[in-house]
Amino acid sequence: MKKRNYGNIYLIIVFILLYAPIFYLMFYSFNSGGTMHGFKGFTLGYYKEVFSDTRLLIIVLNTFVIALLSSVIATAIGVCGALAIKFMPRPFGKNSLLSLNNVLIVSPDVIIGASFLIFFTILGIKLGFISVLVSHIAFSIPIVVLMVLPKLQEMSPTLIDAARDLGASQWNVLSKVILPYIAPGVLAGFFMALTYSLDDFAVTFFVTGNGFSTLSVEIYSRARQGISLSINALSTLIFLFTILLVIGYYFINRRNGNKGIRSGATKE
Template sequence: MKTSKIAANLYLVLVFLILYAPIFYLMYYSFNSGGSMVHFESFTLDWYKEVFADTRLLIIVLNTIVIALLSGAISTILGVIGALAVRHVRRRQPKNALLALNNVLIVSPDVIIGASFLILFTLIGIKLGFVSVLLSHIAFSVPIVVIMVLPKLEEMSPTLEDAARDLGASSWHVLSKVTLPYIKPGIFAGFFMALTYSLDDFAVTFFVTGNGFSTLSVEIYSRARHGVSLSLNALSTLLFLFTVLLIIGYYFINRRVSRPAAAEVSK
């Protein structure tokens, strides 16, 4: 038993090394004073200085963060409403149909989704740029939020809401004082997942981005086509560290939210 546990741990370590080795390799050479990723000459922060001195790149970073925050917030609101609606469908067949429709954007290839949005925005006359990117990010983030919130709703006992109604609570008070506090961990999980998907998305964004507006994923792709610069290593390192901070932040927020919610429900 002990031997199998050690073997399993070694396997996990090996898997993580394989997954993270390219990232650490990229991060290592972001501090290289040379211009290539073949030989490390000496330690330098010049590539990071170049990133922060690039005004256009900083504007693109701001665009990306604004898109991610807006799409994350809006898709979280819509996703919670959608999860509540799915939960209140009692018949199995319509409920399964709604869940299947919800999962279409999750399982569909990004290229097909991006091309579909491009055709749609062109037909209805929406100019490609900030609005088109925001709408497309909201569209593929809402199903993710529904998937994250719905299990918490299914986990909650209906007797909690029934007890609140028996005590004279209105529908709004049941929602705001009982349901939402209970599913807060799922809501935060959905928001951070939507935020991460928006920050990372390339394929869909590539189709719906117009002239004069870009996001980091599209910009990195465009620059990489003209040759690998170590400033891309520095930028990618900063993005990786930002993502790690988001995950750590979600972990601590989820812990702080789960404890009061559990205590409130137990009362």
């Protein structure tokens, strides 16, 4: 019992350290005093300021377009990569691809961002929408691969063998056996890629050009100019949107799990 209590206390302390600054930021986004040192009254003025800023709304649109496009493309490429790693016959090639994939996961964002900057400069690609999109696709692919591979490894080879014995083509095996089975992993990879793209700053900072920006870079540039509670309001909106994404992902996973249980009960 004591060990369990110590564990609960530890988790509570960790969550307080993680979320207390966020709630502090959210609380002062409603402060009419204009500072974060004394709450003088409730106001929604900073939220109105955010929604009336046309440039900021365009940046928000840019951010979501980049996140959605990069997530969809990275998910498609990541699924293909995970399938290639899973069904690669030679262990050396499989381990090599896994190692290269994992290296990109653990590499510092600053190094990845600087590498992309040099790469685009050498090729003569203008920094802007394309450079940011390509960069986000690149660092999202390893995340999708890591989400999909466990589901592929859980899948029994007898499912594929049975489908082939029944005369299924390669496409039918992929579309009607493999993809439905790994769908939860694909969905998890998509949402992880989406959240990483929305939150990324270090890589994006290196590859954005004049006239194009994302929310993370914009918030950083505004914070350097001085304390403004409109930053608090904007950060609060982003945080709430992220929570909605997590809740949506939870309910989708729960619904898929219930479907799997029902289908299993029906077969029995």
